[in-house]
Amino acid sequence: DTGVSQDPRHKITKRGQNVTFRCDPISEHNRLYWYRQTLGQGPEFLTYFQNEAQLEKSRLLSDRFSAERPKGSFSTLEIQRTEQGDSAMYLCASSFSRGKSGANVLTFGAGSRLTVL
Amino acid sequence: AQSVSQHNHHVILSEAASLELGCNYSYGGTVNLFWYVQYPGQHLQLLLKYFSGDPLVKGIKGFEAEFIKSKFSFNLRKPSVQWSDTAEYFCAVILDTGRRALTFGSGTRLQVQP
Numbered sequence: 001d002t003g004v005s006q007d008p009r010h011k012i013t014k015r016g017q018n019v020t021f022r023c024d025p026i027s028e029h030n031r032l033y034w035y036r037q038t039l040g041q042g043p044e045f046l047t048y049f050q051n052e053a054q055l056e057k058s059r060l061l062s063d064r065f066s067a068e069r070p071k072g073s074f075s076t077l078e079i080q081r082t083e084q085g086d087s088a089m090y091l092c093a094s095s096f097s098r099g100k101s102g103a104n105v106l107t108f109g110a111g112s113r114l115t116v117l
Numbered sequence: 118a119q120s121v122s123q124h125n126h127h128v129i130l131s132e133a134a135s136l137e138l139g140c141n142y143s144y145g146g147t148v149n150l151f152w153y154v155q156y157p158g159q160h161l162q163l164l165l166k167y168f169s170g171d172p173l174v175k176g177i178k179g180f181e182a183e184f185i186k187s188k189f190s191f192n193l194r195k196p197s198v199q200w201s202d203t204a205e206y207f208c209a210v211i212l213d214t215g216r217r218a219l220t221f222g223s224g225t226r227l228q229v230q231p
Contacts, residue, residue, distance in 0.1 A: 042221030042222050044221070045220065056218065108162075109160060
């Protein structure tokens, strides 16, 4: 048990459908991150939250993607009008960090694998 | 721009061989450096990290890494690999730009043959 839970673990959908992934971080962690990983590549940063505030979004996060962390606890990542290029593993990570320069160690979940047909 | 480079994409070793995986970053400021490992079918796990102090850091399972600031490198080493070390290894960096997210390299797939 990694402490970071993601649901669902696998999702198969048809092109054009909307999908939503959920992440439950380690309870005392104030930061939550979303990454995307495709086969043979390292994880790519999508966005991150400190508490409920979304502090940064990558250029990879097109307007079809939206992430929320409404109460500073769990987070959702929604992809609208999915495309085949969205097929990937979506990883969530969390950490606890004080301030901008504090040590920041991310703990990752098992990921949600998306297949768009 | 790629901040982290891992030049070895696929490494094949026999058990008991020594391992060194290269990692270079392209940033002149302060960095926090990490190695993560992903065993087949499992999630990313932290292997070791460097924030400051002794540039030689030891991690789990006998791994160590050395931060050489002049070379912008943070190579991972293990004196004697085991079949169970077969996995994908990712170097990652946090820059002191205020952005607190990890930037990963593309990974090195290590295959240890018994």
